Amino acid sequence: MTYKRVGRSGLKLPLISLGLWHNFGDVDNVENMRQILRHAFDLGITHFDLANNYGPPPGSAETNFGKILKKDFSHHRDEMIISSKAGYLMWPGPYGEWGSRKHLISSLDQSLNRMGLDYVDIFYHHRPDPDTPLEETMGTLDQIVRSGKALYVGVSNYPADKTKQAAQILRSLGTPCVIHQPKYSLFERWVEKELLTTLNEEGIGCIPFSPLAQGLLTDKYLKGIPADSRAGKPHGFLRPEQITTEKLSKVRRLNDLTIKRGQTLAQMSLSWILRRPEITSVLIGASKVSHIDDAVGSLENISFSQEELNVIESILNT
Numbered sequence: 001m002t003y004k005r006v007g008r009s010g011l012k013l014p015l016i017s018l019g020l021w022h023n024f025g026d027v028d029n030v031e032n033m034r035q036i037l038r039h040a041f042d043l044g045i046t047h048f049d050l051a052n053n054y055g056p057p058p059g060s061a062e063t064n065f066g067k068i069l070k071k072d073f074s075h076h077r078d079e080m081i082i083s084s085k086a087g088y089l090m091w092p093g094p095y096g097e098w099g100s101r102k103h104l105i106s107s108l109d110q111s112l113n114r115m116g117l118d119y120v121d122i123f124y125h126h127r128p129d130p131d132t133p134l135e136e137t138m139g140t141l142d143q144i145v146r147s148g149k150a151l152y153v154g155v156s157n158y159p160a161d162k163t164k165q166a167a168q169i170l171r172s173l174g175t176p177c178v179i180h181q182p183k184y185s186l187f188e189r190w191v192e193k194e195l196l197t198t199l200n201e202e203g204i205g206c207i208p209f210s211p212l213a214q215g216l217l218t219d220k221y222l223k224g225i226p227a228d229s230r231a232g233k234p235h236g237f238l239r240p241e242q243i244t245t246e247k248l249s250k251v252r253r254l255n256d257l258t259i260k261r262g263q264t265l266a267q268m269s270l271s272w273i274l275r276r277p278e279i280t281s282v283l284i285g286a287s288k289v290s291h292i293d294d295a296v297g298s299l300e301n302i303s304f305s306q307e308e309l310n311v312i313e314s315i316l317n318t
Helices: 030-042 060-072 074-079 101-115 134-147 160-173 195-202 245-261 265-274 289-300 306-316
Strands: 003-005 012-014 016-019 047-049 081-086 120-125 150-156 177-181 282-284
Touching: 012 016, 016 030, 016 289, 030 060, 030 289, 060 074, 060 101, 081 101, 101 120, 101 134, 120 134, 120 177, 134 150, 134 160, 150 160, 160 177, 160 195, 177 195, 245 265, 245 306, 265 282, 265 289, 282 289
Parallel strands: 016 047, 016 282, 047 081, 081 120, 120 150, 150 177
Antiparallel strands: 003 012
C-alpha cells in the first residue's frame, strides 16, 4: 500500500480507504463485516470511514464496527485512522441534524460511545448548514480538537466558496481544515470546476466518496440487476430507475476500454480519480472480500495516456 500526505498536514492516508456507509448495518452479516475489515487491514488499508447515520438503521455501522474493533483490532488502534461525521438527520427534534454546536458535540459523543473510542482521528461536518453561522460550526470543530475528541477535522459536501471560508476560519483558530470529502466519479464531476483548485490552494486533502457511482461503474449491472446488489436491495441508495439505458451504454463502452488496459471497470474508475495530484485517497465500499482485492489492484496502474483520457471524455460526453 502507498500512503499519501493529507494536504499540508502531517497525516498520511492509504490511497485506498474503506467506507462503511453500506454493508455494515444491522441488516448485514456480521461475520462478512469482520472478514472485510480484517482483509482490508492486512492489505494496508488503515483508514476506516464512518458517520453517525451509517447503517441501516442509523448508528448501527458504528456499533458494529466498535464491536469488531474491540474483538479484532484492540492492539492496532494506533495503526488505524478512524473517521466519523455529523450533520445529517440522526434523531428527532431541532438538535438532531445540521451544524450547531449542540448537534455536533452531542453527535460525536454518541459516535464515540457506539464505537467504544476515546477519540476519532478525523471528524467531519457532513454537509453545509444554511442557517447556522459558519463561525459557530467551525468554532465547534476547533473546540472538538482542543477537547481531545478528534485529532483532525474536515468538511464534506461543501462547495468551493464555503470550503474556502471554512478553511480560513479554522486557520484563524489554529485548527486547520485538513481534508474534504466530496462525491466524485466518472459520472459526478462537479469537483473539477472549482473545488479541486480551492483545495490545492488551501492545502486541503481530498478523499472522494462514491467513486464507483454506487456500483454502476462496475461490471455488476451489465446483464441486469443482481439480487444482492445495492440496486437490488430495498434499503439501497441506488434505485433501478437510475440505471438508465443511456448510462448502461456508457458503462459498456468504458468497460471495453478497461479490457484493453488490463483492468476491471471498477479498477479503471478508481485509477482515473487517483491519477489527479489533488486526490489523497479514494473511499470504496465493499460487500465482499473480493471487492477489496479488486480495489487494491487498481493501484497497479494509475497512469493514463492522453489517448485513453480522450476516449473516456468522448464516451462521457455522448
